[in-house]
Amino acid sequence: MTLLALGCATTVTACAPTQSATTQTTPTPAVTPTPTATPTPSPTRTGPPAFTSKVSKVTRDQLRYSWRPGCPVGLDDLRLVTLTYWGFDDKAHTGELVVHEDVTDDIESVFKRLYAWRFPIYKMELVDKYKGDDFDSIEANNTSAFNCRAATGSSSWSKHAYGLAIDINPRENPYVSADGSVAHKNARKFADRPVDAAGVINPGDRVVRLFASKGWEWGGYWSGTKDYQHFSKGGG
Numbered sequence: 474m475t476l477l478a479l480g481c482a483t484t485v486t487a488c489a490p491t492q493s494a495t496t497q498t499t500p501t502p503a504v505t506p507t508p509t510a511t512p513t514p515s516p517t518r519t520g521p522p523a524f525t526s527k528v529s530k531v532t533r534d535q536l537r538y539s540w541r542p543g544c545p546v547g548l549d550d551l552r553l554v555t556l557t558y559w560g561f562d563d564k565a566h567t568g569e570l571v572v573h574e575d576v577t578d579d580i581e582s583v584f585k586r587l588y589a590w591r592f593p594i595y596k597m598e599l600v601d602k603y604k605g606d607d608f609d610s611i612e613a614n615n616t617s618a619f620n621c622r623a624a625t626g627s628s629s630w631s632k633h634a635y636g637l638a639i640d641i642n643p644r645e646n647p648y649v650s651a652d653g654s655v656a657h658k659n660a661r662k663f664a665d666r667p668v669d670a671a672g673v674i675n676p677g678d679r680v681v682r683l684f685a686s687k688g689w690e691w692g693g694y695w696s697g698t699k700d701y702q703h704f705s706k707g708g709g
């Protein structure tokens with residue numbers, strides 16, 4: 474008792490009874506409810522993002538090199554599909570494909586599944602990034618679809634010129650001529666099938682079956698020339 478009293482005598486503020494503070498209690502009620510304090514849940518914080526895809530119209534500017542008057546499809550028939558794909562770096566990426574408007578559902582559905590499988594795709598840019606040059610796009614291992622060009626080694630339109638064909642990982646899935654030659658050096662080690670490597674498409678595998686379920690045929694089944702990167706709606 475006495476000790477306490479002594480302490481209080483020296484430090485007034487510390488020992489001041491609560492009554493002295495009562496005057497402060499009235500003006501400071503809960504004025505600020507601060508709703509920002511509630512934590513916003515972030516479901517994708519730990520895992521990769523969910524697959525998304527978006528279909529939009531294309532402009533002449535976007536297809537400056539891959540489309541020109543005289544192509545077998547008009548710009549109005551083509552669509553840009555922006556979608557999520559799984560990369561060789563084990564990360565999600567956003568890619569762009571131009572296809573015919575009739576097959577955007579096929580493409581969205583197929584690539585949603587490929588993403589779920591984590592089937593890796595090296596790169597997915599419009600061929601216009603390569604000034605419409607198919608060789609350069611393939612050399613860069615680019616996955617692409619529409620390109621208003623003739624079929625390789627032919628004077629007739631390729632299915633790519635209709636937006637009804639797609640080439641996937643052209644390095645891992647090369648175009649092999651009937652004599653076994655491969656134009657792109659970086660793809661030669663992938664000339665035979667089956668190959669057990671990332672991003673490869675093999676006869677009868679789930680990628681081939683997935684495309685087939687939507688009516689897309691695989692160039693790996695052609696006789697003579699094999700185009701392992703190539704899928705086209707209805708064949709060809």
Ligand SMILES: [Zn+2]
Pocket residue numbers: 633638639640700702703704
């Ligand atoms: Zn092709």
